[in-house]
Amino acid sequence: MKTWFHSWRAAIRIARRDAWRSKGRSSLVLAMIALPILGVSAFDLTYRSSELSPAEKVERTIGAADARLRDAQMGGVPILQDPAGEMHTPAREPQDGSWPSGPTDVTKVIPAGSTVLTDGTGSAKLTTAHGLLMTEVRELKASDPVARGIMVLLDGRFPEKNDEVMVTSHFLETSALSVGSTLSARNFDRPYRIVGTYELPDSLKADQVNALPGAFLAPYGKAVEKAGLPAPDTSVSYLVRKPGGFTWNTVQQINTKGVAVVSRAVALDPPADSEVPLFQKEGWGGNYQASPAARAAELAAVSTVVGLAMLEICLLAGPAFAVGARRSRRQLGLVGANGGARSHIRAIVLSGGLVIGIAAAVTGTVLAVILTLVLQPVLEGVMGQRFGAFDIRPLELLGIALLAVLTGLLAAIVPAVTASRQTVLASLTGRRGVRRSSRVLPLVGLAAFLIGAAIALFGSLVTEQFVIVAGGSAIAELGVVAMTPALVGLFGRTGRWLPLSPRLALRDAVRNRGRTAPAVAAVLAAVAGTVAVSTYMASSEAQRKAEYTPLLPYGVASAFVPEEGGRDVPAVREAVQRAFPVDVRADVERISVGKPGCAQWEQGTGCGRYEVIVPPANECPMYASLPGGGDPSEKYTPEQRRKMLTDDWRCKTSASSGMYVSDGGLLVGDAALLKVLGVDDPATVKALADGKVVSFSRALVDEKGTIGIRQIADAAAADKAAEEHRPYPGEVDSLPAYLVPGDKKTYGVQALMTPATAKAAGLATVPLGVYVSTDRLPDSEQRQKLDGELAKLGSSIELHLEEGFVGNDGIILLSLAVFAGLVTIGAAGIATGLAQADAEADLKTLAAVGAPPRVRRTLSGFQCGVVAAMGVILGSAAGLLPAVGLRLTEERSQIRVYEENLAQGWSGESPLPDLPIVIPWETLGGLLVAVPLGAALLAALVTRSRGALARRAAT
Structure with a gap:
């Protein structure tokens, strides 16, 4: 007695033989189905392999240590942290609204008898074969067993002396240096020899230099300060190993001293959310999960994409199966002539989809595994991190493979039904029928x-x-x-x-x-x-x-160097002049308060700032600060606010708004800048030459026709005054001003004075940058040339070329x-x-x-x-x-x-x-x-x- 199993086995054998005879058609359908399976399977393998286990994450973070301890920079007050040590906040909300800040001594909380390894980081401008490169410098004894796993040595050896360093492979490529080359830093004459290369498994594209603790950052900071520049910020954490490790209770005890902890024991066995005080605070949550609606929407989106992809494949592969059925109609007719039922004919055609679907599933899955293994270095380079273990999830790959089988069956349904409806006579004689x-x-x-x-x-x-x-x-x-x-x-x-x-x-x-x-x-x-x-x-x-909104007139370029007192500005100006087809060049400076080497945003010791005063009568009532703080706009009704925005000139957005140029939009330059910005008013040019401050903002000029500038010697004191809603400390210098008539668009420049005017007013200036107008828009080769020259300087250069939209x-x-x-x-x-x-x-x-x-x-x-x-x-x-x-x-x-x-x-x-x-x-x-x-x-x-x-x- 024949069963359905025997009939399907025969149908599959016929379909397999037919697919082998028609290799071209079969290969086409197999490729259409296998390619998506290959892509999805390769993505699954890549995603799962790059998904690190807790043990792998800990090894890359703290090596073989039991914990990493770091200062939370909250003045030593008790803190609450998450189990991963990534988030923390003061245990008690501040009463006066000011958050605690300041360092604390981490070494006092390290348990006695522990093995301790310091891990310090900072930054420096290092010399390369091309010029200078801002690079992270890390002081960690990488050869110590406690640090094993943080850095992977690729070539050479670990540093053993204070004048030796090793560098990441990406830094070696970027700098065009090699093992054995000499390395130094700007403003720092001490040479270092590169003795090895390494990689950070979690950051393959990092530019980093490793030195022994105390060998680089401290002497470099002193050399920079000696040159009159602010020393770079540095941070230190401590890798600690102790018997018994650091439990969650131990971590919480250390948190009471204002120290954050990354613990191996906690990472491998994290506490429940109910045992984490940080997660009980409002706004901190716990294991953040999407809402059911969001998960449903995400599932619907994925299902829609998969469904449409399967529909597209079925629509493309369906006619191909119809081709096979049409070419095999005589064979199918013989099946019917020998007693085969319509179900047998449908089974034969459906078996074609099943055979090709299985072949596509196997081919796509096997190729995905092979390609992922072969392309693993390329994939790791694109993602910027190394895989963990090569993770194959059989159930996930099986589910993806079943999609291929299902797609093949769905694509063969319509041809199977159509073929089964043909009469035996029509199939044997080749007639099409009606x-x-x-x-x-x-x-x-x-x-x-x-x-x-x-x-x-x-x-x-x-x-x-x-x-x-x-x-x-x-x-x-x-x-x-x-x-x-x-x-x-x-x-x-x-x-x-x-x-x-x-x-x-x-x-x-x-x-x-x-x-x-x-x-x-x-x-x-x-x-x-x-x-x-x-x-x-x-x-x-x-x-x-x-x-x-254009930031500059079309074809105009600007280049600013807001750091190190404009040390590299002359070189930047000359580089722009050489690379671009310059028509008019306008050099600009900025006002500097305190040490000449302070950047615009610098708030270190000896660095100050200035303020361009907006007279109280010219302030928009909705934006004027209140003595006790608060939102001044809340005093007005919606109708009053709307009327102010439409009728009060003080509350309207100025047409001169645009890119940030300096505090208050004040620049020091000459009439060339007016020409570059398209200001051709002769009276404005004359006023600038006469020593007046040219103002493009009506709000800056008081009723006496002057502009006020306040120099603030201590930037920190200014910040504290702003927090307490008090006026900034310092005297105000009043300078004669000329208000440019109309509302000219000056792209962020609110006021302009000449260097002579600034000197006469007792204002110190430092170079800031340059504006240039061009005869024609620079082409790609000219821009690449300029980028290459600026990269050699190693400075943070703000370059903009206005090309329009x-x-x-x-x-x-x-x-x-x-x-x-x-x-x-x-x-x-x-x-x-x-x-x-x-x-x-x-x-x-x-x-x-x-x-x-x-x-x-x-x-x-x-x-x-x-x-x-x-x-x-x-x-x-x-x-x-x-x-x-x-x-x-x-x-x-x-x-x-x-x-x-x-x-x-x-x-x-x-x-x-x-x-x-x-x-x-x-x-x-x-x-x-x-x-x-x-x-x-x-x-x-x-x-x-x-x-x-x-x-x-x-x-």
Whole structure:
């Protein structure tokens, strides 16, 4: 007695033999299914291997130590920390609103009898073969067993003397140095010899230098201070090993002294959240997890992507299985003639999908493992960290492989059903029979399209929910896919106006919708996604272009060096002059208070600052600070705030706002800067030459026509005064000013004085940078040349070249168009292969009546082009719906925020949001014209003009 097992075993054997005979078709389907499986499996392997275990994390963080102790910088007050030692906060909230700060002595809390290793870090500008490079310097005795695992020695040896260092491999590449080279630092004449290279497993791209404790940072800091510059900040932590380790209770005891701890024992066996006091405080939470709604949304998104990918593969592979079934119809007819039922024929065709699905699963999984192993160094380099153990999760890979099997089965369902409906006589004689398309499916598709469009419209105009718009658009697109057979029939009515070959191709596509519709649907899905993303990105780019605010006039460049008292500014100015086609050059300086070497933001000992005074009468009442603190705008009603923003000049945004140039927007320069910024008022130039401070801001000039500048010797005292809402300490110097008429755009420059005016007022200045206008926009080679010269200086240089709005979506749009084109050509090619199999008899008839051999090539090209054109046209129309819906949703969301601000009196004269919807005609044009034409030409080129000799059919 035969069972279903025996019939399926026979079907699988037949399918396996058929797949082996048709290697080309089988390889095509196998590749389509295996490639996504390969990608997903490789991603899973990479993700799991890069996901470190707690033991691996601890080893890379603290080596072989039991704990790392570091100062929490909270003045020694008790703190609360998380088990990982990454977050901490004072145990008691400050009563006066000021948070504790300051160092504490960590060594006092280290248990007696412990092994201690210091780990200090700082930074220095080190000399390289190209110039200078700001680099992290780490003082850690890496050869000590306690530090094992933190640094991995690659070449050479660990430092053993105070004049020896080892460097990371990335630093060696960046600096163009080698083992044995001499290394030194700026303002520090002591040489160091590189004796080895190493890597940080968690940061492969780090530029770091390792020295013995006390060998570099302390003497370097003294040398820098001797040069009149602030010493770089350094931090020290302690790697501690002690018997018994550091339990969670021990960590909490150490926290009471203001010291944070990273403990090996706690990391390997963390306490419950209920045992962590930090997690009981409001706002600190615990193990942060997404809400159920967020997890559901994420799962829905992943399921949608996987589902659409499987649908795309099924639509592409389905016609290929139909090709196999069509070519095997005589074999299938023999099965029926020998007593086989329709279920047996369906089983044979489905077994083809099963066989190829299993082969694709095995191939994709095996290749994923091999490629991940082979490309492991490349993947680690891209991620910037080493893998942990190579982690293979069999259940996850099995689940991914089952997707391939399922995809193969789904792709073979429609061809299996179609093949089982053919009569034995039609299969044996090669007759096609009468093909009838379903009348229900188009109606279901139309209903789905209308419902999906209504949902998307509702989401974009009522709810402001992106998920609803995307879901409705997906339903509408599936409805269009279901309507594809009927739409193909509508396209057939245009054939009466076409020449012979395209008319034959279109008629053949309409008559055989079972193979045409899936290919058209596959093209439709790919093109719809491309058009949707392209339209959304083009619209967003148009909005960014409309909202773009230039930081400088077009073609103007600026370069600032705000550190080290402008030491490198002359070299920067000359480098810009050499590299760029300079028309006008304007050198600028800044006011300096305290030591000349202080940076603009420096707050160390001996560093001060200055303040450009805004007279009380010129302050906007909504922004004026209150003596006791608080928000002054709360004193006014929304109507009063709105009136101030629209009518009070003090509260309007100045047209001269722009890039940050210096405190108060005050620069020291000459008339060349006015020319660079486009200020050509002769009275302004004369006022600057007469020793006045030229002001572009009405708020800075008081009723006497002067500008006030306060020099603050102690920056820390100024910060404390700001915290206590007191005026800054220091005397105010009043300088005569000239208010430039009108509201000229000066790109962040609020006031300008000459060096002579600053000197006469007793204001010390240091070089800041340069502005240059150019004859033409510098090309890429000139910019690279300048970048190379500036990199040699090793300074923090703020360089900006105003190029106007530059869109960065072009390459993405091109990539999307290429992807859609490849899918289109592939789907159309599959449909064309099936068409050739079906139309073999018609082609022989054409040859018998005298048609030239090129008809086969021409007809093949038009068959491919017709499928591509139908899919592209339908996909372009379907893709506009989600893009327009999402843009309307964004617009409604922004309008709602605008209305809320307007109700509170904060919108002023701001215009109502109006988001543009831009159709990317270049992308659409390429899809509508170039892709079908390219598909047609490619199909015509690869098709032979003469068919193979056919065996005479048995009578």
